[in-house]
Amino acid sequence: xxxxxxxxxxxxxxxxxxxxxxxxxxxxxxxxxxxxxxxxxxxxxxxxxxxxxxxxxxxxxxxxxxxxxxxxxxxxxxxxxxxxxxxxxxxxxxxxxxxxxxxxxxxxxxxxxxxxxxxxxxxxxxxxxxxxxxxxxxxxxxxxxxxxxxxxxxxxxxxxxxxxxxxxxxxxxxxxxxxxxxxxxxxxxxxxxxxxxxxxxx
Amino acid sequence: xxxxxxxxxxxxxxxxxxxxxxxxxxxxxxxxxxxxxxxxxxxxxxxxxxxxxxxxxxxxxxxxxxxxxxxxxxxxxxxxxxxxxxxxxxxxxxxxxxxxxxxxxxxxxxxxxxxxxxxxxxxxxxxxxxxxxxxxxxxxxxxxxxxxxxxxxxxxxxxxxxxxxxxxxxxxxxxxxxxxxxxxxxxxxxxxxxxxxxxxxx
Numbered sequence: 229x230x231x232x233x234x235x236x237x238x239x240x241x242x243x244x245x246x247x248x249x250x251x252x253x254x255x256x257x258x259x260x261x262x263x264x265x266x267x268x269x270x271x272x273x274x275x276x277x278x279x280x281x282x283x284x285x286x287x288x289x290x291x292x293x294x295x296x297x298x299x300x301x302x303x304x305x306x307x308x309x310x311x312x313x314x315x316x317x318x319x320x321x322x323x324x325x326x327x328x329x330x331x332x333x334x335x336x337x338x339x340x341x342x343x344x345x346x347x348x349x350x351x352x353x354x355x356x357x358x359x360x361x362x363x364x365x366x367x368x369x370x371x372x373x374x375x376x377x378x379x380x381x382x383x384x385x386x387x388x389x390x391x392x393x394x395x396x397x398x399x400x401x402x403x404x405x406x407x408x409x410x411x412x413x414x415x416x417x418x419x420x421x422x423x424x425x426x427x428x429x430x
Numbered sequence: 431x432x433x434x435x436x437x438x439x440x441x442x443x444x445x446x447x448x449x450x451x452x453x454x455x456x457x458x459x460x461x462x463x464x465x466x467x468x469x470x471x472x473x474x475x476x477x478x479x480x481x482x483x484x485x486x487x488x489x490x491x492x493x494x495x496x497x498x499x500x501x502x503x504x505x506x507x508x509x510x511x512x513x514x515x516x517x518x519x520x521x522x523x524x525x526x527x528x529x530x531x532x533x534x535x536x537x538x539x540x541x542x543x544x545x546x547x548x549x550x551x552x553x554x555x556x557x558x559x560x561x562x563x564x565x566x567x568x569x570x571x572x573x574x575x576x577x578x579x580x581x582x583x584x585x586x587x588x589x590x591x592x593x594x595x596x597x598x599x600x601x602x603x604x605x606x607x608x609x610x611x612x613x614x615x616x617x618x619x620x621x622x623x624x625x626x627x628x629x630x631x632x
Contacts, residue, residue: 230500234483238476258519272474274440281436298432317460
């Protein structure tokens with residue numbers, strides 16, 4: 229293939245990203261040939277600093293610049309309401325709603341026996357430690373098979389840890405149902421069942 | 431927004447790329463948090479070297495490491511058949527067919543009066559100079575309004591330059607018609623007209 233090495237090398241870097249195929253990788257690379265060098269340098273700097281300048285928050289395991297992270301160090305957040313999530317990206321998603329005022333706990337994955345990921349591979353123990361001082365644990369893992377299994381495992385462990393001995397810990401799961409803007413005709417039976425079970429008086 | 435600066439900065443860099451929206455930019459960034467630092471450094475290096483280590487080939491204006499470029503310096507290529515293309519990316523597209531053995535000429539754009547791009551803003555003069563020694567000029571600009579206008583301009587100029595005075599220059603345009611795998615029901619009338627006009631005996 230008669231293609232200059234610097235171009236090929238960037239095409240290959242783009243192709244290693246998820247969801248970016250050869251055509252998109254080529255298109256992005258040739259687009260970048262036309263931007264100023266300063267934009268390329270900014271991009272390069274952001275990439276190489278991404279992990280160098282971030283650490284995991286010692287409290288919630290969020291990816292952060294400082295320890296504790298911006299959420300954990302915010303005095304306005306309710307430290308006794310902990311939302312358990314799979315990935316750091318999920319924090320972004322919930323923060324955008326601006327409707328959650330508790331704190332997070334990032335598991336960094338879900339229990340997945342097929343990929344040899346058990347509770348010990350996740351930040352599970354830290355969660356159980358934090359749960360001692362919590363009022364509510366909201367389990368917000370994804371509604372996938374692995375997410376549900378992880379949710380059940382956490383629930384069981386927390387019940388064992390708090391056998392109604394004075395301290396009452398509320399354990400909740402995110403509400404399931406029809407998403408906004410969805411078409412009922414395309415909803416699957418499990419989602420519809422959840423929607424019926426989770427119906428609210430209006 | 432409670433988001434670490436190094437993360438935000440990379441999300442913004444991704445978002446400046448064409449066809450990458452906020453969601454994809456976030457997904458890519460959080461994916462990259464899980465790759466080894468060496469992959470990030472390779473990516474960063476490719477980005478900052480993209481333009482530093484490339485130049486325009488003085489013959490065909492292709493983006494290249496060396497001058498002349500890999501195509502122009504290949505002794506097996508027919509230097510008297512020149513394909514005129516809009517962008518360097520188009521070379522990649524034609525090279526993949528492995529059916530073209532001539533050389534290229536990259537205009538780096540098309541004539542577009544709305545954006546104030548005339549022939550002087552493109553590598554047009556260089557093309558006309560090269561045409562003196564050529565046997566065939568294949569015009570392979572895109573079949574858009576601007577691409578067609580550019581094709582017509584080039585044709586007119588080449589005819590003026592070569593008024594059948596001994597040296598006969600063949601000027602051709604890429605064949606138009608139905609693309610492979612297309613559904614006739616969805617073909618537009620202009621494409622169908624081209625397909626009828628360009629029909630071949632079998």
